Amino acid sequence: MPILWLICAVLIIAAIGFVIGRTRAISSGQGDIRNLHSLPSYYGWNVALKSMVPAFFVLIVWLIAQPLIISSVVSSNLPETAIPEGSSAGLIMSEVQRTSNGVSAAVISGDLDSAVLADSAADLSAVTEALKNAGQIVTTELTQPIWDAALSYRSMSNAGTTAMWVVVIALAIAGAVWGLRQTNADFRARNTVETSIRYMLIAAASIAILTTVGIVLSLVFNTIEFFRLYPITHFFFGTEWAPSFSGRGGSSELGILPLLWGTLYISVVALAVAVPIGLFAAIYLSEYASKSVRSVAKPLLEVLAGIPTIVYGLFALLTVGPLLVSVFGEGGYLGVDWQGGGRAVMTAGIVMGIMLIPFVSSLSDDIINAVPQSLRDGSYGLGATQSETIKQVVLPAALPGIVGAVLLAASRAIGETMIVVLGAGAAARLSLNPFEAMTTVTAKIVSQLTGDSDFSSPEALVAFALGMTLFILTLGLNIFALYIVNKYREQYD
């Protein structure tokens, strides 16, 4: 709540600055805006931006930095003895933070007398009781070091917050004054505002990029950590996937090959289903279908894209799997005994393909529609039929886009999880038989991290290495897609 007020205070200062700046500008032009370099509102914006931007920037940095700094100071003051056996400094620090926050809340709600705060020798069991009564989560009985640390944490936080208020408001006012001093008829306010808008846009773009970098870095560090615990060659070239969960370190086999094979096999089956059907559907819809058919069929097809993947998973498990068994299984229509159970590469691949159809078709449809009508006219004008025109003119012109769409679909297939978990099973296996159960990288990431996992064991950290591999795979695919698209663009634009 107080932070919200601080934000309001800065906004109010900026608003006042805007009004004053605008008025000042008009009066410095002797009341005639034609004497000004810029429109009056630009002068107002100049003042408002100068007061808001630095103040908010400092506010954000402060909010992020303050808890970090205070924690490190407090935890360095914590005596070694305060950390019980089997616990860590991190756990104790979160206990300290909880206590400190709990005390603040309890004081406000009146459950705790603020007098005890000044008293480091307070009766701790009474304080614990009071905190619990106030509904604050305090896990264990408070101990003296934690209580001391919580008190110093609290006082430092309060001091820091007060300082933050003062600094931020001072900055807002200083910025407004700076902007107001600049305001006179010759000041190029319009250009200044333009420049600051550009920097704000750059800042937004940087946040997007930095987040990506952050995610990648966290993947990278955890992957490196994993490779310290598990040999890298075993991971990449191991043909067996057999993690042990009993915690008997060193007995796990964590080879990625069976998982990668399952991922690629299922994706290939999925694309073999989705690409022809999706592409032909797109060609029909964009070239042959009448307006009325199109207006019904296109939304219907796109409904497929809105179905959650877990529903597709159920469909795989309950419908497609048994259906395939009744055809390819023992005693099936074909009289062959290829498929033992409903869960198989085929089951997951076909259902994933169905999921990807609208994805491929709606992207291709847009791309085919973007091919200029004049090209079709040119072909018809030479006496070509519709399918000749599509095959020889429209599709080649649309090819880069279609390749891009297919590769995007491939990325989705590689990243898909739910359909695999339900449709393909959980058995990691290197096999050529598409009617056997297999599993994929994504499905194994899920199973390695569900349940009680200890995040420092190789069995859990392997998830990051798997994720990293998947990321590089899709990244490579996207770069390849871009390359294809650019190559053809160079040739045909």
Next chain:
Amino acid sequence: MNDMRLIDRAVDMKDIKIAARDVQVYYGDNHAIKDVNVDIADKTVTAFIGPSGCGKSTFLRSLNRMNDTIDICRVEGNILLDGEDIYDKQVDPVQLRAKVGMVFQKPNPFPKSIYDNVAYGPRIHGLAKNKADLDEIVEKALRRGAIWDEVKDRLDKPGTGLSGGQQQRLCIARAVATEPEVLLMDEPCSALDPIATAQVEELIDELRENYSVVIVTHSMQQAARVSQKTAFFHLGNLVEYGETGQIFTNPVDPRTESYITGRIG
């Protein structure tokens, strides 16, 4: 040989290649062509002139059913090619367009190599017996399109990489390669310099020996130079149609006179 042709021509001049009867064209509610009657003679160049937006392109496109590709476009009346109604249900528009070729107002080379652009029609219609034959057809068409010298070293480069005027000539070559009986040309020289224009006009004159050519143009001089017959359109009406010499020297309708002397349009 030449004499023979001259005699042929004198006879053929009377043949009517395309006859339009009470043709109406609508774009939705917009009545773009109103009651047009015109006879286009074989082995003749017919020029369509008229102010922008008067319906020249629209009428030209209705002669080979290119308007079929526009959803909202509706054609009424009869258009007869060699005495047969081209809007008859029996008629396959694809066959029709192979006979009545078209060069469009905006150049539209395919995203293929220059060679493949020109070879497109001959390949579809099976005009070449073998590769050498096709090479010959392509070269001849490019020469007739007055662009051979500029592209002979880059036949495998994309046609879209040519300049606007080169693209226009490529499209002319592409249309000629299919050997149509009638060639409809919508402002084929709009992006050409005087030299290329002269070459295209030469081509048109040459085509006249075997084909019927209809050309839309905004240049009075060009219409006067290349055509034997001229049709003047105004606001969707065919105002006047006759011998080119007569239209330019002695127009009957005052609107024609105002247009060719530069007072309307």
